Amino acid sequence: MHPYVAKIKKKMPAAAQFPPSGDKRYKILETAMKRHQHKPDALIEVLHTAQELFGYLENDLLLYVAHCLKLPPSRVFGVATFYHFFNLKPKGKHTCVICMGTACYVKGADKLLASIEQVAGIKAGETTADGEVSLLTARCIGACGIAPAVVFDNAVTARVLPATAVERVKGWMQHGS
Secondary structure: OOHHHHHHHHHOOHHHOOOOOOOHHHHHHHHHHHHOOOOHHHHHHHHHHHHHHHOOOOHHHHHHHHHHOOOOHHHHHHHHHHOOOOOOOOOOOEEEEEEOOHHHHHOOHHHHHHHHHHHHOOOOOEEOOOOOEEEEEEOOOOOHHHOOOEEEOOEEEOOOOHHHHHHHHHHHHHHOO
16 A cells, blocks of 8 residues: 555544555556655556445545545546546446537537437436436547537437437436446
8 A cells, every 4th residue: 555545544534544454456546656756647547446445436436546546535536537538426337428528519410419318318418317327428439520429328329310329318217238
């Protein structure tokens, strides 16, 4: 365990101490931070590793990373909330990411988003109550030539029409697959 984390643990009440004992994911994360020599400039790589291990970046995990890398929590939270590929909540079984970049927006991304929000009963950034579908937006996915672009379960799809997107999301919700 990093000496800085050990020092903080001594000052914390027992209920708030981290990492939780017995959770091997924290040991793997600590190994990744050691590989980067606990350097603050490794923050993005460490956050990627943490998300791979835990599925998303909950507040306690972000605080743990901040303490280990000797960074202010505001910087860690700032990075985690700035980049769209970090998730602060558990993701659904399926993900639908709508590009909201200029080209996609001009070609109807706003209509795509509104259609899916209505059908799924959620807003961008949310997951359906059954955990099947997460609806996300991205500032730009770099696929301007095929606008409007949508990423369905990590597969970029070109020139998506609202009806096509709705059909895909309805299929996920009805079949749970």
